[in-house]
Amino acid sequence: MMKLPVKGIIPPMITPLLENKELDLSGLNKLVNHLVDGGVHGIFVLGTTGEGPSLSYEVRKQLITETCRIVNKKVPVLVGITDTSFDGTMEIANHAKEVGADALVVAPPYYFPISQEEMGDYLESLLPLLPLPFMLYNMPSCTKLHLSIEVVRRAKELGAIGIKDSSGDLTYLYMLIEEFKADPLFSVIAGTELFLPETIMNGGHGAVAGGANFFPKLFVDLYNAAVDKDLEKIKSLREQVLKIHKTIYEVGEYSSRHIKGTKAALLAMKICEDHNAEPLQRFTEAQRSLIKEYISQFNYKNEYNSIH
Template sequence: MKDYPTKGIVPPMVTPLLDQDTLDVGGLEKLVDHLVTGGVHGLFIMGTTGEGPSLSYRLREELIQRTCSLAKNRVPVLVGITDTSMVEALRIAKTAEKEGAAALVLAPPFYFNITDQELREYMDEVLEQIQLPLFLYNMPPLTKKSIPLPMINELAHRPEVVGVKDSSGDLFYFHKLNRLGNRQQYSLLVGPEELLMETLLLGADGGVPGGANIFPQLYVDLFETIGEGNIDRGRKLHNRIVELCSVVYDGTEQSSGNIISGIKQALSYRNICSSAVAHPLQKVSKKKANRIKSFIEEYTD
């Protein structure tokens, strides 16, 4: 399916694994069906929640091929191509195009501290060589680089740039991004689900919430409820999402692993896929697993 999502809920899909370099194929099929049945508007693979940087290139290509095939013509697939190597980012982009992905998602390359000029030249070169539409991905907690607002304003004038995914968690940045002069030319999706209701009310076009892997209908309901202007029901759904975050994402340290391993543990209790994560991430503790299990049982009763 070629049409990329401009609005709605686009889960950052986890990558079901059996071990460090083996895709949980059965789990992937169940997960895609679970998300599509839940009413999501697209799938985003190989992002942070999908453990993209931890996957071998062989596994990434297999994931793209299988996910695009499983999604068929039901929902569009967005593919994360962020890498430390431009050559590899472009190679993954070509695989995504060949397999029928709808769009690409690109964050600043991580590891090196880079200047604004270096980032701009990197993005310009990627844009010159790709064939699919592109979402810019602002994720400064992990890339060490926030995409400057003037750069987004300039890049969004290019026809290849169709959206921005902001996972900064910075509401002031979001407000300024939402007020850029050419804002109507691109879709604005927000990552942190604790801010989903607020940002939808403020003008975001949708969200990329990790918890939608577990309960996609919950997040779709919130999106639709806010669109209908039903704030009271929206608050109730929002509170449920905050409760999910407090249980599934809880951890003693600030770690992406707390979120990813928590989501996978929850999915295993829903009999959707394995709870295995790629190193350096680790599975959740027994104590946290029990809390997640109780939450899943309560919610699905």
Template sequence: MHTASASWPLRGIIPPMITPLLDNDTLDVTNLEKLIEYIIGGGVHGLFILGTTGELSSLSYSLRRELIHHTANLVNGRVPLLVGITDTALSESIQLAQTAAEGGAAAVVAAAPYYFNLSQVELIAYYQHLADQLPLPLLLYNMPSHTKIALEPATVHILAQHPNIIGVKDSSGNGVNFQHTQHLLRHQPEFTVLVGPDELTAEVVLLGAHGGINGGANLFPKLYVDMYEAATRRDVAALLPLQEQVLTVCSRLYRIGDTAASYIQGVKGALSLLGLCHNKLAWPLQPFSSKELASIQQYLAEIKVSV
């Protein structure tokens, strides 16, 4: 096994990979390999496991460790591997980080510990204490829709002074706060700034962000890489039709259901139709029904993206 060398800031498209499952607590190793090869074959710049799209909060600790082990072996240093360690218990996050380090991951990613509504002062103390004990660099993960706690731009700026906190993934969808964060970090060009929502990636890269951790890149990695590269070149003529395709993917596949997990259900359902995983989600999440899968099948036929 090899470790991919990662330079900071980390740039590009880093898909938040779904977790292929056979049942609630059994990893689908066969499709895991197929999916990794498919995604890396699309030219992506890294891989992120155990994030929101990877159903981190629903997976047992033993399955999380198994996923880290198999993914690290299969990636084998070809791209930097990021591992999510979000948890409500500090010790569990540290143990996951140790597993990630043993596997050769480049960095770990942690959202705010959910359940208690922490203040910004408490968040700063938590992340500093966590970063002090980690064997790998840490990226902050701003995901207020699920954690119910937002990382304010000033908080990110303070935490960016910590030597082991090297970046942020912002999935808030708050473009004003994201630009404020970028402005505060303008004198720290090595600090990685990545965005979560697919729809915003092209815009923020044009404005100086380093890339996207976009769920749709599970399905169409080359499309997202092409979009990112056009944005870095500031080639608006090439970028506009690619952005239009990304918006079509989002509008077709992320909004079929009416639950907070509809985008996970949509991505996993679409991947199952492409033969890259089973349509299995970990409890308490439920997969889309055959009726919803039929809609996804129709949308896949309409989306003009080669796979």
């Protein structure tokens, strides 16, 4: 049984792909070990940063299987099962259970616009069938639905162990923390990495931080500083996170630049390839060179990373 509450730094792991869009197995092995060695508290596969909905079921299943094998129970593995199809959602959920994943992550199906009430009904149908503990995932920019507190409450009654909030709405995040603070086992996890200190110091539990793909130790240190309420340390570490946002995340002009930039950073660090799943394409040579230059400006190669 997974230890509750879910907490700490849980990177939304990218999916390392080869040019032919098959799984980059060597890169995956290096990436998972890089994350675990960096001290992360869990790994979340097939989220937005992992390009989950863009991958074939075959690649999704292979990614879950291989990640669970490499992690080997050192940290919990959480699996995104969100799909437009109910059966597709269940297929991935059941596979995750079979190969040793620890928890599932559920966002609204993302094609037809649905109401809060319809989302509640969907959860009533889906959640009792899930074979593992599950968290909710609020990702309105990709799903068209900003989960209401009422829907989250309904999910909790159906057994949800927490929520990952990627709305970018700090007021909503505080409302979630306030609403569920009476249950210390229900996790409120920030999807916006810059909100990490506020989340922890106000009673939340952690962050699904995309930047932890390449600098896991930086985010683990920031989490620990927030737990310790070490304001001086929080300030200096947050400056480094802001630097990531001003450099690596600012290459390219489309919103997909976060995913592409993260993959390009991992390529620059010789961890894995940087190919994307369609419809996304990887950065141009000039953009990749820029990312490489930015990565070299951080002194974390030695201090923060297992990759030298």
